[in-house]
Amino acid sequence: MFEGMGLGGCILQAEYKPLKKAVMAFFFAVTTPFGIACGIALSKMYKENSPNALITVGLLNASSAGLLIYMALVDLLAADFMxxxxxxxxxxxxxxxxxxxxxxxxxxxxxxxx
Known part of the structure; x- marks a missing residue:
């Protein structure tokens, strides 16, 4: 929820044309259910404690956390602090x-x- 609110705020502040804003919102709205569907489809063959699954989850969590930290520090806080x-x-x-x-x-x- 918070990522969606943050992304929506960034899209509004970017001052894009209305069509580009609508396309960005559309792709954000479509990718979330697509990811859920992929997760449901892969859940049948997913082995939670296998080494490949642990490495994959660790890499995805690390990249997600890195992106959120970057967004918070560079895009949100830097604008306020400067x-x-x-x-x-x-x-x-x-x-x-x-x-x-x-x-x-x-x-x-x-x-x-x-």
Whole structure:
């Protein structure tokens, strides 16, 4: 859900033409059910503890996490941290850095139980 909201926000901010926005939203809406269908089809021959399955899942999880970290740091946070409001106030910068670190720490703490 959060990835969809983030992607939708990025598409709106990009100022593309309406047709290009509609095509992007369409492909996002189609790829999710397609992935679910592929997962259902492959579930019959999937062996959860085989070495190939563990390596594949590890690589897919790592690439997904890397993409999300990149999107968060480069596309979302960089725009806010480089804005004139934050650049003009050291106090606001420190508060923002603390908030980001607390958020990352909270997510790491939650990942322990996930």
């Amino acid at each position: 804005g004139p409001k934050l650049q003009g106030s050291v106090k606001l910068q420190l508060k923002s850095y603390v908030a980001v670190l607390l958020g990352a720490g909270g997510m790491s703490l939650m990942a322990k139980w996930a």
